[in-house]
Amino acid sequence: MGIASRRIFLSVVLCTLAGILSYRTAMGQMALYIHPRYELLVYGCALVVFLFGAVSWSTTSLPPRLSTLFLCIPVCIAVAFAPKPLGSAALVSQLGSLNAVVPATQPQARTTDTQQWNLYEWALASTVDITPYAGSTAVVEGFVVQNDELGLPEDQFMVARYVLKCCTADAGGVGMRIAWGNARQFRSDQWVRVSGTISVESSTGVPRPLIVATSVVPIEQPGRPYLIP
Amino acid sequence: MNATIEQFVVIFLGIFYEAVPFLTIGALVSAGIHLFIDPVWLMAKIPRNRTLAALAGGLIGLFFPVCECGSVPAARSFISRGAPAPFGYAFALAAPVINPIVLISTSVAFVGVTGWGFVWWRIGLTLLVAVVTARFLPLQASQPGVADHSHTHSDDELPVLTWLRHASTDWLDMVRFLVFGAALAAAVQVFVPNGWFMALTDNPWLAVPAMMALAVIMAICSTVDAFVGLALLRTIAPNAVLAFLVFGPMIDLKSIPMFIGAFGTRVTVPMIALTAILTAAACLIIGALGWV
Numbered sequence: 001m002g003i004a005s006r007r008i009f010l011s012v013v014l015c016t017l018a019g020i021l022s023y024r025t026a027m028g029q030m031a032l033y034i035h036p037r038y039e040l041l042v043y044g045c046a047l048v049v050f051l052f053g054a055v056s057w058s059t060t061s062l063p064p065r066l067s068t069l070f071l072c073i074p075v076c077i078a079v080a081f082a083p084k085p086l087g088s089a090a091l092v093s094q095l096g097s098l099n100a101v102v103p104a105t106q107p108q109a110r111t112t113d114t115q116q117w118n119l120y121e122w123a124l125a126s127t128v129d130i131t132p133y134a135g136s137t138a139v140v141e142g143f144v145v146q147n148d149e150l151g152l153p154e155d156q157f158m159v160a161r162y163v164l165k166c167c168t169a170d171a172g173g174v175g176m177r178i179a180w181g182n183a184r185q186f187r188s189d190q191w192v193r194v195s196g197t198i199s200v201e202s203s204t205g206v207p208r209p210l211i212v213a214t215s216v217v218p219i220e221q222p223g224r225p226y227l228i229p
Numbered sequence: 230m231n232a233t234i235e236q237f238v239v240i241f242l243g244i245f246y247e248a249v250p251f252l253t254i255g256a257l258v259s260a261g262i263h264l265f266i267d268p269v270w271l272m273a274k275i276p277r278n279r280t281l282a283a284l285a286g287g288l289i290g291l292f293f294p295v296c297e298c299g300s301v302p303a304a305r306s307f308i309s310r311g312a313p314a315p316f317g318y319a320f321a322l323a324a325p326v327i328n329p330i331v332l333i334s335t336s337v338a339f340v341g342v343t344g345w346g347f348v349w350w351r352i353g354l355t356l357l358v359a360v361v362t363a364r365f366l367p368l369q370a371s372q373p374g375v376a377d378h379s380h381t382h383s384d385d386e387l388p389v390l391t392w393l394r395h396a397s398t399d400w401l402d403m404v405r406f407l408v409f410g411a412a413l414a415a416a417v418q419v420f421v422p423n424g425w426f427m428a429l430t431d432n433p434w435l436a437v438p439a440m441m442a443l444a445v446i447m448a449i450c451s452t453v454d455a456f457v458g459l460a461l462l463r464t465i466a467p468n469a470v471l472a473f474l475v476f477g478p479m480i481d482l483k484s485i486p487m488f489i490g491a492f493g494t495r496v497t498v499p500m501i502a503l504t505a506i507l508t509a510a511a512c513l514i515i516g517a518l519g520w521v
Contacts (some may be wrong), residue, residue, distance in 0.1 A: 010401075012511070021246070033243040035453075038250065045250035050259065052397035055390060063401035070405035073412070074245045080239045090419075091233030092237075166453040169253030169418060 007057060010068050013075055016054030020078045021046035029083040034167045035097040053216050081168040085225040086146040086162050091173045114198075115139050120227045122209060123174040130209045134200045138176075138211050141193045141219060146176065156210070157183045159194055164226035169227065181210045182215045193217045233419055245408065245452060248483060250297045252407055255299020255475070260395035261305040264388070268311035279315045283363035286316035288357045290324030296331070296451045297484045298407060300324040302399045305491040309312060318496070320362035322504065325397035325451040326355040335474070338455035342462065343521070346470070354475045354511055362503040366496050390450035406490040410483030414448040417476055417482065421446065436469035437512045443507065444477030452476035468516030476508045 024030045025042050062067075109118065114134070114136040117125075122140065125133055142159040150158055160175030178194050186192060196213035276282050286307075295303055302362050304321035308314055325331065332352065347482045429439035440461075447456055458474045465473075488497040515521055 008492045021249075024246075030246060033239065034247045038247060041250040042246065048253050048396075049249075049400075051393050052400060054347060055393045055397055059394065059397075061398060062405050063398065064405075067401045067405045070408045071401070073408050074242065077238055081235075084235060084241050085237060086236065087232070090236045146233065165456045167247035169241050169247075169447055170449050170453070170457050171243075209386075 006060060006062050006065075007165075008067070010059075011053045011056045013071055014049055015058060016070065016079075017075050018046045020048035020075065021049065022124050024078070024083065028223050031226070032085045032168075035164055035228065036224070046130060049165060085112050085221070086168055086171055088143060088147070088160070090171075091145055091160055091162075091175070092147050092149055116229055118140070119159070119174045119176060120163055120229060122176055125190065130207050131200050133198050133209070136198045137195075138198050139195045140176065140211070141176070141191065141222070143221075143225075144188055144192055146184070146186070146188045152177060152183075155179055155181055157186060157193060161194055161207045163229060164228045165229070168214065171224050174227070177208070177210045178213050178216065179210055180205065186216070186218070191219050191221045193219050237415050240326060241411055244262060244411040244414055244448060248336040248411065249404070250406055251296050251298040251450065252302070252403060253396075255295050255302045256396040256403070257392075258299060259302040259399045260392050262303060262306040262310060263395050264392055271307075272311045274396065275312050275316050277313060279313065279368075280315040280360070280364050283315035283316065283319040283360040284356075285325040286312075286319030286363060287359045289316075289320055289511035290327040291329065293320075294322060294330045294502045295324055296328075296485070297478055298326040298450075299479065301484065301487040302403050303489050306399070308415045314368050315363040315366070317474055318366050318492070318500065319359045321491075322362060322500070323355055323359035326475070326500060327359075328351065330334065331451050331455070331478070334452055335445060335455040338459045341457065342482060343467070346520060350515065351474050352473055353514075354508070355478070358475065358504055358507045358511070359479065361507060362500060367502065368398055368501055373402055402491060403487055405482060406486035410448070410481075410486045413486075414446060414482035415448045430465050430469060434513070436466050437472045437509050438515070440465060440469040440473040441476040441508060444473045445481050447450045447477070448481040448483045449477060454478065466516060468512045469519040471515065471521055475512070476504065479504050479508075 021030075021042050022121050023143055024033075025039050025046070030036075031044060031197070032038055046214050088211050114133065115138070116141070118137065119142055124140065140159060144163040145158040152158065156177050156179050158172050158175045161171055162171040164171050178196070179199070180194075193216075194213050195215045196211040199210045199212050200207050201210050202208070277287055286304075290300070293300075293303060298323050304317040308317035324326070326335075332348075335348050335351055336345075386449055420438060430436040443456075447457075454474060458470050461470050462472065485497065485501065488500065492500070
């Protein structure tokens with residue numbers, strides 16, 4: 001490839017990356033990968049990368065071929081793979097540390113109305129003492145986790161979400177068990193809204209919440225699937 | 230599609246999308262250092278004594294709010310503009326923590342829980358490890374990035390264009406290492422579950438190295454790792470969490486390839502070894518004496 005062709009190729013790759021960063025952010029898809037607070041920064045980055053592409057058009061010192069090739073990797077992956085959030089498969093490897101994202105302090109839930117609590121707020125309550133909440137009404141949204149490693153009985157499944165602090169590399173899962181007669185009707189990663197009452201089980205010696213569901217309704221995946229504490 | 234590949238892609242792109250703006254800021258700062266800082270002035274201001282130069286490098290991050298993705302190209306620029314090598318090394322290691330943004334995020338995360346003690350330990354230990362490591366690293370490194378780092382531009386070019394050319398050269402030089410590091414970190418996260426490391430944390434002697442290894446693998450940006458550390462504090466010994474917060478911002482799977490690209494293996498290998506030994510030893514002593 002001649003110098004002129006390499007210049008053009010580099011410019012195209014840089015401008016494509018700038019386009020991907022802007023498009024994903026504008027379409028809300030960046031929220032599947034990073035914390036929303038970085039979105040403005042990504043827009044700024046896209047602008048600078050676009051300008052890099054523009055100045056590369058007439059550059060006299062091309063980077064090593066390896067740099068351009070490496071830069072093609074995220075560009076190709078971002079184009080080839082449809083945007084998707086972390087799902088149940090990643091959560092299974094975290095089962096040993098489920099709810100570990102809850103901090104040592106006990107930040108207050110947004111409200112005392114438990115019907116408005118999300119899975120993170122229920123995880124917060126569980127780390128102190130879930131017992132006082134037995135009989136409370138719960139309405140939570142999340143994706144279904146069906147896996148033998150959970151060791152759940154036939155009439156139970158788990159509903160879970162990820163809590164994001166920076167990007168998907170630090171995403172940690174929070175989840176609750178759901179008692180529902182036809183628990184196997186939902187496939188893993190199906191998003192559902194669960195309504196029911198909290199029951200507290202202590203079979204393992206540690207009180208654990210269980211939602212005895214009165215309704216489980218399939219819903220669309222939310223635009224921002226991760227919980228942001 | 231295979232769920233493991235999907236998981237890899239989501240984590241890889243997450244790390245890349247989150248890190249690339251910070252690399253861009255680092256490249257712009259690096260180009261600014263190249264264009265606007267006079268080497269003669271710089272050499273006059275920075276002490277020539279290795280220890281003092283390293284101390285100055287460790288503290289200069291207070292004026293350059295960059296995380297690990299941005300500190301490496303900026304450190305390379307400092308060295309290529311005539312700053313003593315220990316100054317640049319200490320800046321690269323310490324700036325991800327010793328900067329205003331991370332100091333605020335660490336304070337917000339920990340002061341309400343542990344008081345100021347944990348915050349001061351993080352700052353003090355980072356500075357100590359960075360300065361001691363930088364002091365003893367080789368001066369004459371096989372520095373491919375430093376040696377080859379030159380730009381040409383015409384004198385009548387607009388300054389902003391010159392700045393962009395410099396920044397794009399720096400950015401393109403470092404982005405391959407970021408891509409490689411992000412892919413490595415994502416692959417290890419997918420194939421080596423965090424639970425393996427968490428299982429080791431029950432042992433007080435293994436907890437510190439296990440948390441350091443976890444920090445290397447997770448490759449979390451230093452601007453937010455305090456909040457991850459806070460969550461870990463519920464189940465992990467405080468000295469091991471301190472090791473996580475001191476070692477992670479200095480050395481992780483996405484920064485190691487960048488260090489190699491900027492300073493060469495002759496500097497990077499002892500840099501990793503010294504940083505690891507000093508952090509582990511200090512955190513084990515702090516834990517044994519019950520100081521955190």
